[in-house]
Amino acid sequence: MPTTKREHPASAAPLDEAGLRDLILEIIDENHVMCVATVRSDGWPHATLVNYLRLGRALYFIVARESQKFANITQDSRVSVALGGGLGADGGVRGLSMAARAIEVSDPAHIKEINQAIFRLSKVAGFRPHPSSVLVAVMEVRPSLISVIDYAVPPGRRDLVRAVEDWRIEHVQPIQS
Template identity: 25%
Template sequence: MDKSIEQFIMDIIDHGKDLTLATVRPDGYPQATTVSYANDGMDIYIGIGKDSQKADNLRRNNKVSLTINAPYKDWNEIKGLSISGTAEFLNDAKELQHAADCMIKRFPQLLEWTKSNQTSDMLLLKIRPQFLSVLDYRKGFGHTELLQV
């Protein structure tokens, strides 16, 4: 992958505030939900409720799509990512700790929440991108580039 494209991708992932996650419902329709996230490189971590519709969807089908957008003031500045990949429920203690550390680094308020034992109803996921569509309107209206990771 070209270094300038990789930097563009990492800038959006590193500085995005939230993402929209799409999972597949039992009826085959997509379900899109806004969630907070943290990352380590291109690996993306999210926390979801263990009894949520998202969790049920992912237990049946771990394929996901997500979008992350950079803030902009006019259309000529729109930049974002559309990512397709797979979600993995984390079970390994070392991986869980790493994901939690990434989340707490990005959202320090989670430390208090974890101390109050409110994490028993939460699952941590790791999303690994397989395809990225890079959106950059600075190169023209609707300009995208599709990349395989």
């Protein structure tokens, strides 16, 4: 469900938790492809692009059961997700990176709801699930930490937030290196 575009202030003033949540959902809705990085059995990252669908505050993607991505997630549900990078509605680069868990959706009623949402999308909506197998798994991304970049408003904003139950947002202090 797309969020409505809000007017950006003249500068990147701090946003409250609701404003940051709305910004995150806007950025998710501006994109249709995300990079999902999994942990391979040898410890190396494995990054691939997937189409995704947002229903409410949940992100879903489809994966072939015989794929390396599915094997990796089965062994370790931790994933990193990156999306965005293109120009947002205001002409600036916007994007998200997330530390998340990928969990297989197994409830048939939930899968039916997701399928119905996919079929309701117009062909121009951008969501094109395309695993190379008839044996697929529906995965839900459950973010823990979300890093937001939004350069649509000078001088730009960077926020690090924790997503807790039902995507309630809490600010996190960045780690100083």
